[in-house]
Amino acid sequence: MNVWIAIAVTAAGCYLVKLLGLSVPAGMLDRPLVKRLAALVPVALLAALTAQQTFGHGTGLVVDARAAGLGAAAVALVLRAPFLLVIAVAVVVTAGVRALGG
Amino acid sequence: MTAPEEGTRGERIPGRPEPSPAPAPESSPPSGPVARDDRAVVRDALGVGVAVGLSGFAFGVTSAGAGLSLPQTCALSLFVFTGASQFALVGALAAGGNPLTAAAGAFFLGVRNVFYGLRLSPLLRLPRAVRPFAAQVVIDETSLVAFAQPDRRGARIGFTVTGLSLYALWNLSTLAGAAGAAALGDTDAWGLDAAGPAVFLALLAPMLTSAVERATAGLAVLLVLGCTPLLPAGVPVLAAGLAAPLVLALKGRAFRAPRTPEGHGGDRESPREPRDARGGPGDANDAPGGVRKSVETVRDVPEEGGSR
Numbered sequence: 001m002n003v004w005i006a007i008a009v010t011a012a013g014c015y016l017v018k019l020l021g022l023s024v025p026a027g028m029l030d031r032p033l034v035k036r037l038a039a040l041v042p043v044a045l046l047a048a049l050t051a052q053q054t055f056g057h058g059t060g061l062v063v064d065a066r067a068a069g070l071g072a073a074a075v076a077l078v079l080r081a082p083f084l085l086v087i088a089v090a091v092v093v094t095a096g097v098r099a100l101g102g
Numbered sequence: 103m104t105a106p107e108e109g110t111r112g113e114r115i116p117g118r119p120e121p122s123p124a125p126a127p128e129s130s131p132p133s134g135p136v137a138r139d140d141r142a143v144v145r146d147a148l149g150v151g152v153a154v155g156l157s158g159f160a161f162g163v164t165s166a167g168a169g170l171s172l173p174q175t176c177a178l179s180l181f182v183f184t185g186a187s188q189f190a191l192v193g194a195l196a197a198g199g200n201p202l203t204a205a206a207g208a209f210f211l212g213v214r215n216v217f218y219g220l221r222l223s224p225l226l227r228l229p230r231a232v233r234p235f236a237a238q239v240v241i242d243e244t245s246l247v248a249f250a251q252p253d254r255r256g257a258r259i260g261f262t263v264t265g266l267s268l269y270a271l272w273n274l275s276t277l278a279g280a281a282g283a284a285a286l287g288d289t290d291a292w293g294l295d296a297a298g299p300a301v302f303l304a305l306l307a308p309m310l311t312s313a314v315e316r317a318t319a320g321l322a323v324l325l326v327l328g329c330t331p332l333l334p335a336g337v338p339v340l341a342a343g344l345a346a347p348l349v350l351a352l353k354g355r356a357f358r359a360p361r362t363p364e365g366h367g368g369d370r371e372s373p374r375e376p377r378d379a380r381g382g383p384g385d386a387n388d389a390p391g392g393v394r395k396s397v398e399t400v401r402d403v404p405e406e407g408g409s410r
Contacts (some may be wrong), residue, residue, distance in 0.1 A: 017192060
């Protein structure tokens with residue numbers, strides 16, 4: 001039930017912000033600080049989510065096979081690999097390291 | 103408009119890269135004969151829609167691995183339909199987060215879509231009755247494709263084709279991933295728990311265009327890792343979101359005091375550089391392709407939203 005609540009709240013919130021953008025007169029949210037924050041908050045959240053889902057384990061932190069997979073994904077990104085390949089590299093390397101007992 | 107150099111960036115985005123290697127004729131007149139242009143737009147739009155749509159498979163598997171049921175997973179793709187938020191939500195729920203905390207993280211990630219909408223609205227001039235439907239596909243990729251077109255007709259075609267193909271494929275591949283996850287058994291053994299963070303990293307990488315973004319990302323990582331042992335699941339990510347206003351505040355101070363206020367390594371070279379340094383020529387031109395480019399290009403949109 002909790003999961004459905006989370007889904008409903010997220011869906012409603014995300015839909016409303018999309019609709020809001022299409023509906024409000026341009027210029028209403030046109031403040032430099034608002035725009036800078038809107039561009040920077042996703043940077044912070046994505047970085048945090050990457051770190052947490054790579055190293056998080058319950059309420060603790062671990063370095064395991066995921067770290068190797070994400071390291072490989074980072075290399076793929078530096079080499080300008082396409083989106084799907086980056087994800088595939090992370091998955092395959094993680095699985096490989098885990099299979100080797102990492 | 104905030105700064106003169108932003109205003110000079112035209113709303114036509116003539117120099118912006120194409121979303122796929124197939125280039126549209128760069129000098130097509132806004133109202134010229136367009137059958138060939140239309141095909142090029144459709145081709146680009148389908149390229150983005152198919153490539154990104156297929157990554158819904160990774161979401162389906164991740165969501166199932168996080169313990170969500172098949173209907174729950176599919177509901178997320180049908181009704182939330184903004185990838186980063188979906189991954190964030192299932193990740194937070196899997197970690198045992200409070201549902202509202204989890205939803206808050208996902209919501210804040212989705213807020214950027216407001217600014218795509220603000221810019222799309224005058225570009226597409228959608229009829230009022232269409233807006234509620236179009237709104238659901240106002241996301242990174244559709245916005246990029248629309249902004250990359252030289253005229254309104256192209257923007258409408260690009261937005262519509264990208265939106266429909268991406269929506270259809272994202273949902274089908276979500277279903278396939280969620281259904282297939284059961285057959286895979288322990289998804290962690292397949293390394294699929296790395297798909298979520300890899301998606302975040304791939305979305306993040308093209309955003310790191312200047313020291314401000316890198317400082318924000320670095321601080322966010324320190325905050326989330328530092329808070330994880332202390333705060334309930336889901337909250338550390340929200341706390342890390344504070345890195346954005348913190349870095350902006352510190353940067354504002356650094357303009358006056360020529361010292362790096364933020365002590366952590368690697369980012370100290372120039373957090374005080376002008377904030378539009380990232381808007382330089384390399385900004386959009388050095389991105390390789392696909393989603394990464396889309397995110398990088400579209401991310402600038404809020405800067406230009408008021409120019410019309």
